[in-house]
Amino acid sequence: MNSSAKALQLVTRSRVSAAVCGSTVRIPRNFFSSSTESTSTAGGTTSSDPSSQNVPQFSFENNAAAEATGAIKLTKEDLDSKRGTISKAMHAYLKRAKEHQEFMDTQEKEFVFGRRHLANMMGKDIESFTQKDVDEAIRYLFPSGLYEPKARPIMRPPQEVYPKQKAAQFDMSGRPHHPFFYTAKPNFYYLLHEMVSKINSLNKLAAGVSRSESVEDDSFSGSTWISKEDLETRLLEKITDQMYSEWLACFERIVAHPKKDKELEFIKAYRKPLAVQSKTSELLPITLEPDGRKSVHVPMCMKKSVRADVLVTVPGTGEFKINGQGLDFFKLISNREAVIAPLQLAKMLGKVDIEANCQGGSKTPEKPKSPGCPDNGETARAIAVRWGIANGLAALGADVEKLRLAGYLVKDYRQRERKKPGKESARRTWTWKKR
Amino acid sequence: MLSARKISTMSSEVLNLSRKLLCTFGTSPASIAFRRSTGITNGIKKFTFPPNHEIYSDFNRIMVCSIKPFSTKSDATTSDAGEASSLIDDEFQPLDVIRSRSFRRTQRKRREKREVPPPRYLKMSTDQDxxxxxxxxxxxxxxxxxxxxxxxxxxxxxxxxxxxxxxxxxxxxxxxxxxxxxxxxxxxxxxxxxxTPWPEELKDEYVLESLFPIEVISNDYCHSSPSIRDPKGRIVTLRVKLSHLNLDEHAKDKFLRLVGERYDQNTDELTLVTDCCPLKKQNYDYAMYLLTAVYHESWNKESWEDDKSELDAAKYEWDGSRSQKVLEQLLEPTALESNKNLIEQYKNTVTSIHDEGENTKLLSEYGNTVRQLLNLPTPEASSATSS
Amino acid sequence: MFRNFHFRAVKTFARPLNSKKSLKSENKLFCSSASVTSNSQESSGFFKASETNPVHLNEKHLGRFYSIDNDIYQKLYVQYHGFPLEYREQCKVFREQCVLVRKPYLDLKRCVDAMDLKKPVVRFVLHGADGSGKSMILGSMAHYGYTKEFILIHIPWIPLWTRYCKEIVPSTTREGFHDHTINAVQFLTNFKTQNAELLQKLNLVTSKEYQWSKREVTEQGSNLLAIVEHGISRPVHATECMYTLFKELKAQSSEEKCKTMVLADGVNGLFYDCKWIKGADRKMVPPSNLTAYEAMKDLFKTDWKGGVVIVTVDRIALDLEFRESTLPRYLLKKEGWELFDPFVPIEVTNYTAQEIQTTIDYYLERKWLQHPAASTEEGRLELEYLSTRNPRTLMELCNSR
Structure with a gap:
């Protein structure tokens, strides 16, 4: 019980307040010992619950709390002498927690056995059968043609499949473990409480320091606050937008504090890096040509249905070779502009050679929109080639930030929207006539 | 839970007992009271002894009253014993004039739920076959x-x-x-x-091709069902290189015209795809027949083939063409004699322009030849004197 | 394609990312013609040669501009499409006529110089990509021919006869043939402007009598100009006059009385069906039924001496379906090829790197490129790449709205 008390105990999500004053139920004498086991198991599981890691820990002992509040402590003698009463709802909770734990255990066992079975089925060695192998095997055995990856068959450890739940949040006497239990969202409000106390402690430290000394810190430039959904998954509680904005406002106050350096760890725990930052290392590899030049090959440049691959070679003479033709492959000036734009930005126009092959697109030279039509689906090809060139330049050492700011490194994922019945095209409705 | 069997046994017990009672003990109130006071135990529900004339109708009621409605909730606290004791305590059973729902529910024969054994896979071992x-x-x-x-x-x-x-x-x-x-x-x-293993002699591609020039390709399809039938399985593709076929110039020209798009110039391969028949064997036979027929037809020369005009010709013939005539007109006879090489060159360039298709290189060659014939300076010469 | 240009905005530099519109939608700066220097004789900068006599142009002037004298320009070009329309408009603004000296031009000049006029005529066929400068070279050859005292038969753009012809009438003299009236009159007028002096000087006379109709006759021995004037005054007979004129000139050149230079742009238009010419019975008239076609075809043959035929083949002269290739064999078709073979093909390519920079220098000097970044290296590079060194595209890019 003590070990479980040390860890944070989270309450099941059933309605506590309503059922607290439920009818008393007679329980057998040995209920306490079994219940301790169940609560300990419940507590035991929660201690291993990864969700509890990020929530601030606090050390409360149930007994201490009981003493503090002056409640009656149920001693063993008490238990033996009287028949201890336990609320029906509480009993239900404990039972449910126990059931859940048992369920998770069986699932865990099944998964372990299932892995072994799968390895045996596929003729592989169980020792080196990773989750990746499991996924591959499932894809082999159950080839699903569904587009949505989440809808396809999966075989995962039960922790990944079943959503996390809070275990029993109060002990057998009905006393909740968490001090903020009666706020109905204890983890969230405790977090706010923590933050405010941190602000107070920082204020104390900054007593002598004037406001103007707060310096703009760039340490958070590459990261952003975790989203509402992330916070919900961390705290296992549903959070409204208003609550989230309040929480954010509180955090901003900490960040704006001159002495925030003391609490950097805490702040960083609630920030996630920007997607962009995490991909800086994903530049393409440079290959060395036999004639000593460096080149980057960018495969799979996509725009709508165009597929292109681009080879950027440096040092070069500014030669363009697109499908065997020069830059005059693009008849429209705007398309030519698009293609040379990243080169201009990186100031490498005339210093690199570009070779590109593009095929695809809805209007191909074989079946053009109309004979002699200048465009013929060229723009999609131009954009695809431009993306390839930009990536190639980024890999060869051009200023990645500039290219990124200009937006040349982002793939344009837009596709043509389907025409719907009842409308003339994807969105356009027919002209409404009064009669 | 109280099974239907139990109820039925109970009711039959009631019936037996009541019959026995009626037979043996009679129906006087005193006897009734006596029996009541002794209390008949052994799991028999309490029943009353109504007046004689209503004995039959009340049998039903006995059955009804004797079986107290159960709660459908599986409460741990409720048990048969408790129920029985509570029933035993009551003096009178309320008379249900209105047949309540609970009666109906209990009256309905509950289907026996077959016990489902646990799933088989729990008993499988991890190193099974x-x-x-x-x-x-x-x-x-x-x-x-x-x-x-x-x-x-x-x-x-x-x-x-x-x-x-x-x-x-x-x-x-x-x-x-x-x-x-x-x-x-x-x-x-x-x-x-x-x-059997692949023969060693055929490991070499070149040998393979020369010994087996015709390549027959067909596909078989298997589904996750036991059936192997698929309409695409009837398609047969036949590939052969024309260099393996014995064709002279006329035959080859005719062959190519007959075959049309099925011939790939780059790889010198003829590809025949047959899928008109429903069976693979039939398609294969047809493909072989087709190849034989086209081959032999291309060796046949029809009389109307001589009417082929210049426009239809596959190749450009310079000798006897207008180009040659014009050249002869242009140049003087002496020039014609001395510039035989040049004329030869000219002929080649014109032929290649027509046969291979025009490109700037061929055209510049042609230009150079013409310049030489007409004694004009070549473009290199004009730029040779650049400062 | 009918060359239909209007001035567009001055070229801008470094367009914003998402704008997919072409350059034409941007700035509306106009170049102030007041600031343009009108003295064309100055050789300001390396890119301008001071030479005005085309006879003396050689490799030294390669890649530089030479200017044409104003009066010669007026005589030869202004009236009747001697140079492309866009170029003539540009000359109006720049108040001078500068032509870039390019390799094909020098090549052609050299060949013409080296030609033996006693031998049958040599045909030169200029070919190249769209807008690469074929018509310009043809036009500048006219200047050269004029200086060298050739009689110029300059047919500026043949599709004007086969597609955009203004009026077609059935021929009075030939059965089943059709005549152009307005086109022929225009041609004859221009011919007169170009060659009147020379004709007078050389005193070329008709070899026989020509009866145009019952009452109209040109006697034998009258000056060839008489034919021309008759044609101008009588549109009905204009095409016939053309035909006769060509015949006469051919005969006279063969007798070495004069030299003739035939210049024709877009000759390949003659060998394709004229979809737009409909006879009286609303049926399409094939080109072989046009008198003008007959006249021109005879010019290109090799049955005369004492002249030179310089011709361009342009795929723009044809309908959209026939524009697969820019090479002469394809464009001329079988008929045309047989007419011209053997000929000297001269390829006119896009500008070289040096030539395009020279042109940009010229535009800058004329203050045509107003954008401050136009003179920077980046600006020049951009112009070079966007135009892919094509002369016409460069001109279009630099035009104003």
Whole structure:
């Protein structure tokens, strides 16, 4: 019980307040010992619950709390002498927690056995059968043609499949473990409480320091606050937008504090890096040509249905070779502009050679929109080639930030929207006539 | 829970007992009172003795009253004993004039629920022989497959994807549990004894091609069902290089005209694809027949082939063409004599322009030749004196 | 394609990312013609040669501009499409006529110089990509021919006869043939402007009598100009006059009385069906039924001496379906090829790197490129790449709205 008390105990999500004053139920004498086991198991599981890691820990002992509040402590003698009463709802909770734990255990066992079975089925060695192998095997055995990856068959450890739940949040006497239990969202409000106390402690430290000394810190430039959904998954509680904005406002106050350096760890725990930052290392590899030049090959440049691959070679003479033709492959000036734009930005126009092959697109030279039509689906090809060139330049050492700011490194994922019945095209409705 | 059997035995017991009572003890109030006071135990529900004339009608009521309605909730606290004791305590049973619902519910014969044994896969060992368990294509059967699968799209939130039991989506997928790699290995091993190794002599591509110039390609399709029938299986492709066929110039020209687009110039391959017949064998026969027919036809020369005009010619013939005539007109006879080489060159360039297709290189060659014939300076000469 | 240009905005530099519109939608700066220097004789900068006599142009002037004298320009070009329309408009603004000296031009000049006029005529066929400068070279050859005292038969753009012809009448003299009236009159007028002096000087006379109709006769021995004037005054007979004129000139050149230079742009238009010419019975008239076609075809043959035929083949002269290739064999078709073979093909390519920079220098000097970044290296590079060194595209890019 003590070990479980040390860890944070989270309450099941059933309605506590309503059922607290439920009818008393007679329980057998040995209920306490079994219940301790169940609560300990419940507590035991929660201690291993990864969700509890990020929530601030606090050390409360149930007994201490009981003493503090002056409640009656149920001693063993008490238990033996009287028949201890336990609320029906509480009993239900404990039972449910126990059931859940048992369920998770069986699932865990099944998964372990299932892995072994799968390895045996596929003729592989169980020792080196990773989750990746499991996924591959499932894809082999159950080839699903569904587009949505989440809808396809999966075989995962039960922790990944079943959503996390809070275990029993109060002990057998009905006393909740968490001090903020009666706020109905204890983890969230405790977090706010923590933050405010941190602000107070920082204020104390900054007593002598004037406001103007707060310096703009760039340490958070590459990261952003975790989203509402992330916070919900961390705290296992549903959070409204208003609550989230309040929480954010509180955090901003900490960040704006001159002495925030003391609490950097805490702040960083609630920030996630920007997607962009995490991909800086994903530049393409440079290959060395036999004639000593460096080149980057960018495969799979996509725009709508165009597929292109681009080879950027440096040092070069500014030669363009697109499908065997020069830059005059693009008849429209705007398309030519698009293609040379990243080169201009990186100031490498005339210093690199570009070779590109593009095929695809809805209007191909074989079946053009109309004979002699200048465009013929060229723009999609131009954009695809431009993306390839930009990536190639980024890999060869051009200023990645500039290219990124200009937006040349982002793939344009837009596709043509389907025409719907009842409308003339994807969105356009027919002209409404009064009669 | 109180099973239907129990009720029926109880009611029959009641019947027997009451019959016995009626037969043996009579129906006087005193006797009734006596019996009541002694209390008949042994799990018999309490019943009253109504007046004689209503004895039959009250039998029903005895049955009714004797069976107190149970609660459907499986409360741990409720037990038969408790119920019985509470019933025994009551003096009078209320008379149910209006037949309550509970009566109806209990009267309905409860179907016996067959006890479902636990799923089979729990008893499977992890080193079992899977191909024996799942030898052929079968719809997914959750109790026989020891994998804890989940399938189903759920909104990210509190729910988990549904498990494999009663999961229609998993059943819809044509699974390949019967074709796991060990199973396939076994199939291959079983087939191997009908196979012979590839002959050593044919390992060389060149030899292979010269000995077996015709390549026949066909596909077989297998599904996750036992059927191997697929309409695409009837398609037969035949490939042969024209260099293996004995064709002279006229024959080759005619052959190419007959065959049209089926000939690939770059690889010198003729590809015949036949799918008009329903069976593969028939298509194969037809393809071979087609090849033979076209080959022999191309050697035949029809009388109307001589009417072929210049426009239809596959190749450009310079000798006797207008080009030659013009040149002869242009140049003086002496020039014609001395510039035989140049004329030869000119002829070649004109022919290649017509045959190979025009390009700037050929055209510049042509230009140079013409300049030389007409004694004009070549473009290199004009730029040679650049400062 | 009918060359239909209007001035567009001055070229801008470094367009914003998402704008997919072409350059034409941007700035509306106009170049102030007041600031343009009108003295064309100055050789300001390396890119301008001071030479005005085309006879003396050689490799030294390669890649530089030479200017044509104003009066010669007026005589030869202004009235009747001697040079492309866009170029003539540009000359109006720049108040000078500068032509870039390019390799094909020098090549052609050299060949013409080296030609033996006693031998049958040599045909030169200029070919190249769209807008690469074929018509310009043809036009500048006219200047050269004029200086060298050739009689110029300059047919500026043949599709004007086969597609955009203004009026077609059935021929009075030939059965089943059709005549152009307005086109022929225009041609004859221009011919007169170009060659009147020379004709007078050389005193070329008709070899026989020509009866145009019952009452109209040109006697034998009258000056060839008489034919021309008759044609101008009588549109009905204009094409016939053309035909006769060509015949006469051919005969006279063969007798070495004069030299004739035939210049024709877009000759390949003659060998394709004229979809737009419909006879009286609303049926399409094939080109072989046009008198003008007959006249021109005879010019290109090799049955005369004492002249030179310089011709361009342009795929723009044809309908959209026939524009697969820019090479002469394809464009001339079988008929045309047999008419011209053997000929000297001269390829006119896009500008070289040096030539395009020279042109940009010229535009800058004329203050045509107003954008401050136009003179920077980046600006020049951009112009070079966007135009892919094509002369016409460069001109279009630099035009104003």
């Amino acid at each position: 899977w191909p024996s368990v799942w030898p052929t294509a079968k719809t997914f059967h959750p109790a026989s497959v020891p994998l804890p699968l989940h399938q189903g799209y759920v909104e990210p939130g509190n729910r988990s994807p549904p498990n494999k039991f009663a999961n229609l989506e998993l059943m819809k997928i044509p699974n390949f549990l019967h074709l796991t790699p060990p199973a396939i290995k076994r199939h291959c091993e079983a087939i191997k004894k009908f196979c």
